[in-house]
Amino acid sequence: MDNSKQTVVVTGFEPFGEHTINASWVAVQELKKLGLGKDIDLHVYEVPVDYQAVQSLIPSLWKQYHPQLVVHVGVSGMATTVTLEKCGRNHGYKGLDNSRFCPHSQCCIEGGPDCIDSVIDMESVCKRVTASGLGVAVSVSKDAGRYLCDFTYYTSLYLSHGHSAFVHVPPIEKPYSGVDLGRALQAIIQEMLDMLDQTEEKIHCQRVH
Secondary structure (H helix, E strand, O other), X not given: OOOOOEEEEEEEEOOEOOEOOOHHHHHHHHHHHHOOOOOEEEEEEEEOOOHHHHHHHHHHHHHHHOOOEEEEEEXXXXXXXXXXXXXXXXXXXXXXXXXXXXXXXXXXXXXXXOEEEOOOOHHHHHHHHXXXXXXXXXXXXXXXXXXXXXXXXXXXXHHHOOOEEEEEEOOOOOOOOHHHHHXXXXXXXXXXXXXXXXXXXXXXXHHHO
């Protein structure tokens, strides 16, 4: 692996319920075609809609790649914009997954904090992407929905001390195509990486001075 490159992992979800084609995985596959630039080593994964699978897969991705950033993408049938989620929540998981299972404790990580915020300033990412004239509406949310999306996000935030992000996309053609969503993910993740780089530089400068 080229040490000069940054590693980014982006995940989408398999089909579930009414989402026989999951827009999140379609968008992530489009992102893979576009890439994030020559300096970014991009890995994409389709995540099962399965609590127990998430509990083993997400730690393994962090352990295998040691990425600068992991971005999870999910579909929301209620969304009409591409939505940046600010935080993940630990409690309230009552919805059954594709295996007809939900955690007995209804929580993600027993003993973990109720809510974990991403270190990324989602409001700033939203403003920058909107100002770029992408042609895809972007918004910010504080509630990722207490299902596999939220469960995955919280798990990742907990493991990474906040160095994760979650993006909800609307279903395909409601109103955006898979290509549109892929372009939106590319722009959003590039802004997130720029923001993380700036934060790292500030910390480095403070240490030097």
